[in-house]
Amino acid sequence: MSADSHPTLPPVRLHSDAELARDALGAPLFARAVRLARWAGPDTRVGVGGELATDQLPEAAALLGLDTADADSAGYASQAWRVAVDTGLVDVTEPEDDGGEGDEERFGTAAPGEDLALVTSGAPGDVLGLWLAALDTVLADAAVPDLDDLVDALDAGGEIDFDRLDWNPGREADFLDGVLANLYLLTVTEGGAADEPVPLPVLAASMVVPDDMGEPTDAVLEQVSDAMMRLDDQFRQLEPIGLVEFRPVDEELMAEADGPLEPEAASAASAGSAADDEDVSRYGMVRLTPLGLYGIRARMLEAGVDAPAVGELAEKGADALLDAVSFYSESAAQAEIEQWLAGRELPAAAAELLAAARGDDEGGPLRRLRCQQALAPAGPEAEPAVRSVLDDPELGGLARVWLAERGVSDVPAPDPEMVFWLTVDTIAAQLAADGETEELPLLMETLTAHHTGFFEQVWRVEHPATAYVLEAMGRLHPDKKTAKEARKAAFKARSRRPA
Structure with missing residues (x-):
């Protein structure tokens, strides 16, 4: 996840770790990986890369409750197995190299991993750690071209011609990371998407159309259309891990276009100029889940991006609180302040806030504004601390306003x-x-x-x-x-x- 795109982000409101861990355990793909990990045993056979033997995939699919008559069921089972291996839910012993002698295919073994116990006996943070590892696997898979593209790129010798495929793994991973970062930003920004889904064309345009471009060119609109279809495939893969809620592009819409969407249609949807909400939704809609917000933030933090969360300042001092919330929106600042006050005795907290609000530096005025916001709901318990700064040249005016708003009659008049x-x-x-x-x-x-x-x-x-x-x-x-x-x-x- 790139640390350069959004070096500082608005604070996000996260669910508790316990709630997020329940969501992780309920994510379809993660739940399938857990079931396969419990199924693994002496009769399980794996190949050189730890993949499940082909002839065992139908049994695995049946165990997962998948329709084995569906041609895709083996692929779903294989993906769940790969997640189980990559997260440590399954330990595999790959087949030994026989030096190339003999035609018989050799297999390794698999068994439940030590980390499987964390699913039932671990703390919520342990479960979330496993889920984040699973997310890494799914994101890596989502950045790989689909099977049809791979088949089209095979050369005469049956090898993938990467030049023909025009696929750069690093570039594809960066693109998907950028998309998710933009979706996160749209979600957490004041007045942004929040709980509302984002139209897929809007997200595609955010990655393709330059900020300083007025009317997009036909070439750029075609890129938006291509990016939409790419994202449609990728979000289909990301939904089962619980990262997003996704409404795919309407297949009838693509059938009407007889292939990729026309650039003009993508442009209309990305600009929000479709006839109504129902028309826009046909182009695909995506929303980060609470678990998805947690996951993308975790990846951003790992990349060095400043991605604050409401509540993380609760144990900090008033100076750190006011410095941080000075750059928050008013509602986010209020939420952070309320959590900070919740664990403190009000008289001492009021005195600490007032002391932290002092200063003739550039940030002083905004600190005092946030201090005033923090003290606004305070009752009589805060009055002694407020009265103590009546003669302070920086805080005396604030103190008089606070006391006057509560109808206190003996407040000395301020000098000019x-x-x-x-x-x-x-x-x-x-x-x-x-x-x-x-x-x-x-x-x-x-x-x-x-x-x-x-x-x-x-x-x-x-x-x-x-x-x-x-x-x-x-x-x-x-x-x-x-x-x-x-x-x-x-x-x-x-x-x-x-x-």
């Missing part, structure tokens, strides 16, 4: 310097959290309307973000005259700060 400092800090935090949103000009208009001579005073505020905030007000304030005043004030603020 604190009012203007809090104004700069608040706007700086909003800019850092959400950028230049549509709501920000209204906030700016409200703040300036309540203070006569606002810009004559605010440019003097000793806050590292003063000039930055005033420049933003000069761009965003809805009143042109006021915006001009803001730009003049920004120039003054910049002039008084040392170079």
Whole structure:
């Protein structure tokens, strides 16, 4: 899994290990691998690569409840056996090399592996470790061309002509990893797919169409169509391991096209311009399962990608919490903060949060905003800690707002310097959290309307973000005259700060 595509990702909400382990045990392919591991014994014969002997595949398929009259049943049994071997659920002893003498085919043996016991007696993490090993096997298989392509690529001597096949194992694995990373990102991003399935054309386009391309060319659309059909085959293979829920491309749709989908059809679906949701779903829909989210995140972490999960900061200090959630969406930050607070006594937790919110560095305003968010639901138990910072130049304004919201009557009025400092800090935090949103000009208009001579005073505020905030007000304030005043004030603020 490439670590370069998404170096930092939004936090994901994962199910508990116990729930995920149950999902893993219920995944059809993993369950089949477990059953074959329990079946393995003295009469089991394996070939040089540890594969199950061909004449034993029907028995294995029958054991798995597969229809042995179905030509694909042997392939399903073979895949389940391969997963069992690769995960250590089965131990194989390959046949000894007889030096090429004799025509009789030689076989090795198989027996249940030591790791099989983990399925029933191991911790949830042990089961998930086995499932991740199974996932590696399935992903490797999914990156291999289908049988028809392999047959077409055979040369006169019966060997695969890889140049003719145009298959590069590393490239194919990277492509599939990239697809899954994009699907993960679409799922965890605020306002993204979440529990909603993603249309297959959208996913294909995310891998093929350059970000800076306006109208895709016919050549690019053809690549999107080809990628769709590739993904259709790959997600069919990934669904049985429990990674995704997948609705394949409608076979009638392909029959109507008499072959691969027309590029124009793929383009319409990827742009969401099909007639309705039912039409889009005919092009294929995919969704990561909770187990799939866990699996892709685990692979990302192994590759060095920063892929946080909600709850992993629960044992960290308030400084680590505020630094991390400063870059989360508001809802994800709230979920993380709630878990952090759940294991702590509120008076001490409030004091720790306030201490961590201090600082005149660039991240200070956003830390204070998240601290305010963390203290918002707190009750009277937090009041002593909040009162203790009333005279703090960085936290005094925050403390007064918190107390005023609870109707406390004996809150000392802030001096003008604190009012203007809090104004700069608040706007700086909003800019850092959400950028230049549509709501920000209204906030700016409200703040300036309540203070006569606002810009004559605010440019003097000793806050590292003063000039930055005033420049933003000069761009965003809805009143042109006021915006001009803001730009003049920004120039003054910049002039008084040392170079």
